[in-house]
Amino acid sequence: MLSLRPRPQTPVLLQPWNPNPWALVAIIAGIAGILLGLLLSLFAFSGPGYRYHLWRWEAETLTSNLFTRLGIGPEPSGQESPGALLQYFALTSQLRAALDAPEPDRALIDALVSERAAYENNVERLMETYIDGAIRQAGLQETLPLFGKVRATWPPVDIELTSPPRLLVRSPRDRIERKGDTLLKNDLTLGQIEEIERKSTSDNTVSLVVSVGGLAAYPAIVRDDRSYDSLLDTSAHEWVHHYLAFYPLGQKWGDGGDSETLNETTANIAGRELAILVRAAHPVALPDDADGRAPAAPPATVDYSKEMRALRLEVDALLAQGKVEEAERTMEERRQFFAENGIFIRKINQAFFAFYGTYADGPASSNPIGPSIERVWELTKDVGQFLRLMREVESAEELSGLLNRLETAGKGE
Secondary structure (H helix, E strand, O other): OOOOOOOOOOOOOOOOOOOOHHHHHHHHHHHHHHHHHHHHHHHOOOOOOOEOOHHHHHHHHHHHHHHHHOOOOOOOOOOHHHHHHHHHHHHHHHHHHHHHOOOOOHHHHHHHHHHHHHHHHHHHHHHHHHHHHHHHHOOOOEEEOOEEEEEEOOOOOOEEEEOOOEEEEEEEOOOOOOOOEEEEOOOOOHHHHHHHHHHOOOOOEEEEEEOOOEEOOOOEEEEOOOOHHHHHHHHHHHHHHHHHOOOHHHHOOOOOOOHHHHHHHHHHHHHHHHHHHHHHHOOOOOOOOOOOOOOOOOOOOOOHHHHHHHHHHHHHHHHHOOOHHHHHHHHHHHHHHHHHOOOOOOOOOHHHHHHHOOOOOOOOOOOOHHHHHHHHHHHHOOHHHHHHHHOOOOOHHHHHHHHHHHHHHHHOO
């Protein structure tokens, strides 16, 4: 006989939804990248030429990184990762030595590239972990929306060790100013580079194709043929760009004026200091001949920073007087002087200074913004505080106001 008596109910405990925040970030970024790639593939095409299509690289890389962020794939362990680091940079030194040989052995180079690839993902994730720890130490983690109790690094540190695209930089002849950059493929020959520069140069514009150490795409593109210290600095630098993109300073990028200089100089200083925190927390001792550097070259016989800064000031003065041809002749003469003293630079022109002068803490810049941002760092001496202050700065005038407030507060102590 069928009983109509209700069966006892098993109590159900409702738990708040608390997903892994990294999984959510990975899923959202991965889906967005895939959809963007599919969309652009419908309306864009790769015609002949030398342009680098960043959207395509990001779509492909975000897809693979989705699995990494979800924990699909090997995790670097405390024992395996330092060993991978040693092997990766030892192979990088061997590879650079092979490439610098009078007659490069292509078979050897291919073998070294293939061998190093086995360690690449492990090294990337280890460096991401190190930088994330420095960000946490600096107090730069943020509370995630909808997860008020969860503090996390935003955006997540994400790098790809690879060969970055090259960059075509343009500047007016009569002054030093970046006037439109173009990403180019990374495998251009010297002949192709010179052809591009020739076609993009006119009576009023000069150009230069430069190599870059990194690019703040997402994931960040970090040049893979450098030393451990160089890769660490570049990786931290590019994460700072990612961080600033969510604040007024980063959102001014591309607006002209001093926006690029403010961003790049801030990223240089903050990236440098984050890398210092990493080195203190995770000392890495690599042999001099196996740390990713090329074989030692004879030391330069001149002070590069001093000579380059003097050249920049001289060129600025000549251009201000309208002496364009004399300025160009001076740059070529100084380039030859550098070469005679062991420093080989392919071309020095207005575009050279327009690009390298963006980093106002470097010798190729004469922009007073550099010393001002360095002074902000000196008055804070805390990378977290430094970034929280600089991220709100949108102009040279606001930087001056910030510096005045810090100087006044310092005098009142």
